Amino acid sequence: MDLPVANPGPVRDEGQLLQCPYCDSEAMHKLAQFLLPGLAAVCVDGTTGDLFRSPSVVAVDLRQEMVDYITQRSETFIADTLIESEVEQNADNQMPDDPYEVISIFMDDFSRTKRNIIGHVSGWLLSDSREDKIDDFVQEMDMTRFWPLERREGIAEVLLKNVDCEQNCEKRLLRRDMDRHCVTVCPMRPMKCPFGCDSSFPEHNLEEHCSESLQQHLLKVLQVIHKKGFTADQLNDRALELEKSEDRGKLAKARDARSLTNIVK
Template sequence: MELPVADPGPVRAEGLLLQCPYCDSEAMHKLAQFLLPGLAAVCIDCTTGDLFRKPSVVAVDMRKEMVDYVTQRSETFISDSLIESEASQDQENEMPVDPFEIVSIFMDDFSSTKRNIIGHVSGWLMSDSREDKIDDFVQEMEMTRFWPLERREVIAEVLLKNVEPENQNCEKRLLRRDMDRHCVTVCPMRPMKCPFGCDSSFPERNLEQHCSEFLQAHLHKLLKVIHKKGFTDEGLKDHALLLEKHDNDGKLAKSRDVRSLTNVVKNLEAKIKDDSS
């Protein structure tokens, strides 16, 4: 049965903006992808064993109910967390801080209210058959564009802003004539690619964190270029660790582009050579 046609949700407003539109696009995209399997799981669980209803029949209603539910939960998440933390000193029961884990909890709670008798059986919830049906329904919805990614991203942006408002969006407000310059040159949330050539993309303000976390990977890529011969792959990894060990000032992690990292590497290699001679 084909999925029914229905309004799949809001579309981004077009036109002139007064508030900078940039947010953590990578996080938003990741969460948007997460929403579709969540909807598929709800539709499968609430129709399993039902001879008269199929997942495609309930998909429109379940989507609306799920979006309304997780949005409402996200709107009160910050205040609810503060109240709960003040009332309880049990650190083991602290609310998660990762936005994907938070939204996952919302969706699991919603899903549990929609499961029929079979859906509450633990054996069914853990079965390969259930996972296969969810995967198949996800593919069906993707093929029919029942809930396109760009529509899910609108929802994901709202959820991220609600559960982590200080970390996901640029709050800068500007005159229209200044908006383009801000977005291109100074917005801390403008998307950028890793300057060292790894596959990561992130908001510009996270560059320092990225360079620190992936220092060894960046060093390994750079050393492959500098030392095209004379090192095995394992040898390059060991050499990268040696460089970091001798980097007492932390200049490697502070390098923000290939040129600066190359200069630091060459200086450290010269220092290591002098120390060993």
């Protein structure tokens, strides 16, 4: 059966790619080369022993599923790995830095979900017959230009291209790194006031907020220090007095209630 060519993916265009141990074009080409045998393995493992389906019959659908799968996984990989580390309480769970290695993991995971009963047998997975069928199907797809290299490079570019931070900081990074960046280090990540007021703001505005809301923060700290014996007016007067004192600069640098309390005391 001839292989159809339907929606093989975007054509590669120029763009800023991930800075990795390889040059940009080399990393993209290496990943693009890997996609074809990866697809062949999925098609062979999913149809081995099937009297009604061959690798060429399922190739179009599995190609699209595979591209969608690795794209989605690349966007959530960091977050998923961090969650798994917390569940397993394994701080040493290292994430690979090489994009090729990461995509290889995605491909293996996708392949396992598509194997039929025979495809799960260890003897088949390690057999020369399987490797021969995969090689033959790779050659067939290559000869018929079922998934041309330039199309696969388009997919690789999508996976490797740096994109703008979703929270609009100046950082450009891989999609798969976006979740970790936005949650842990992005200066635009939202945060609530550490003093307990109702304000929320980007993390990089913390210093400005602490300075502008110093009197309000002082009042909250004084309410805790002087739980009894002070009226609301007296606490307000004391907060205003501290705000106008020579120590204002030191007070404004406090970034949480504990540090501000220590300065006030």
